[in-house]
Amino acid sequence: KNLKWNTFDLPTPLLGICPSYWTAFKYLLHIMSLFVVLSVRVDDMFIMISAWQKTSLMDNISERMSDVYSKVAVSITITTVTNVLAFYTGIMTSFRCPFMALDGKREVVCLRWLKKPETPDQKCSSLKKSCFLPCNSLQDEYKADIHPMNLFFRDCFGPFLISTKSKIFVVLLYVSYIIASVYGCFHVQEGLDLRTLASDNSYITPYFNVEDHFSTYGPSIMVNITEALDYWDKNARQKLEKCLADFENSEYVDKNLTEFWLREYVTYMESLRQDINDKTAFLSNIPTFLVEFPLFAYDINVTSSQEVICSQAFIQTVGISSSTNKKLMLLQF
Structure with a gap:
């Protein structure tokens, strides 16, 4: 109730703590410091134990200790600072019991002086009422407000x-x-939406909207085959197709948009009724194929000795507009 008198209690913790450092009551500091040390050390203990359990048993003690301290240094610092601040904030801002008792005696003395038996309804002046009495404290003599x-x-x-x-x-x-909360942990979106960096009426906002519309299909990923293979061999082609299928089975790849010269070349040889498994027929028809399909002219490297030393394929990515999907796609590849 006595809000006006509470303001006088604010500097008293400072007046009480400062002399205690140089008076006979030094044991109070030791007792309070014990609780601070215990609270801080308990929190730090759990952090360090968690980091210690993640270290390798094959490392020596010095390496494990250095690994632990390198990981928990920031966490321990933050925990220690926050615990110390919270503890000393609590002990320095409480309304101490002696002041509450003295404030109660002040109210009793003031009420005895104001309330006389012959004039029970006597009212005090505005100045005395504002300084010594809580609001509406004289409404009922026998009933507390x-x-x-x-x-x-x-x-x-x-x-x-x-x-x-x-x-x-x-x-x-x-x-x-x-x-x-659990659902949100599994569906959290990483990354930055650039539209939030511009004002709502900015001219660049429509650009980002159009970019989202056309970002359904991501960039094409080049798959390079850097070794010389016997492409006319059926087993070699099957292994190559299996390797390419591992990329296409990703949910972020549209297998219908894959561009691979060997698949088109097999179809081309079958249309000419040529044996794709014959080395001579396979190599002799490559120049004609590249003339009719110039799109694949840079996807295959044929030497003067009619040997394919390297080639490449392109797979089309989809649904990687967000940073999270891009990360998941790279992890799958």
Whole structure:
């Protein structure tokens, strides 16, 4: 109630703590420091144990210790600073019991002086009332004044909160919160939306909208075959197709848009009724194939001795507009 007098209590913790460092009450500092050390060390202990369990048993002790401290240095620093600040903030801002007792005696003395038996309804002056009495303290001589908010929490909000329906609702709300949190952990989106860096009426915002529309298909990935293979051999072609199929089986690749010269060349040889498994027929028809399909002219390197020393294929990526999908695509490849 006595809000005006509470302001006088703010500098008192400082006045009480500073002399205690040089007076006979030094043991108070030791006792309080013990709780600070215990609280900080317990938090740091769990952090260090967690990091220690992740180290390799094959390393020596010095390497494991250096690995632990390199990982927990920042965490321990943050934990120590926050615990110390929270502890000293708590012990320096409390309303101490002696001041509460003295404030109660002040109220009793003031009320005895103001309330006389012959004049029970006597009112004090505005200045004395504002300095010595809480608001509306003389309304009832035998009944203590209760703040309306106290009545609300006691008679309305309290019974409502402890009712069975409210408890069930709180439990369901908490369970829903946990489910939503777990769901959000699996669907969190990484990266930065560049549209948020520009104002709503910026001319660059429509560009990002159009970019999202055309970003359904990502860049084409080049698959290089750097070794000389016997492409006319059926087993070699099957191994090559299996390797390419491993890339195409990704959910971020459209296998229908893959460009591979060997597949088209096999179809071309079958249309000419040529034996694709014959080395001479395979190599002799490559120049004609490249003339009719110039798109693959740079996808195959044939030496003057009619030997294919390297080639390449292109697979089309899809659905990698976000940073998360790009990361997952690279992990799959």
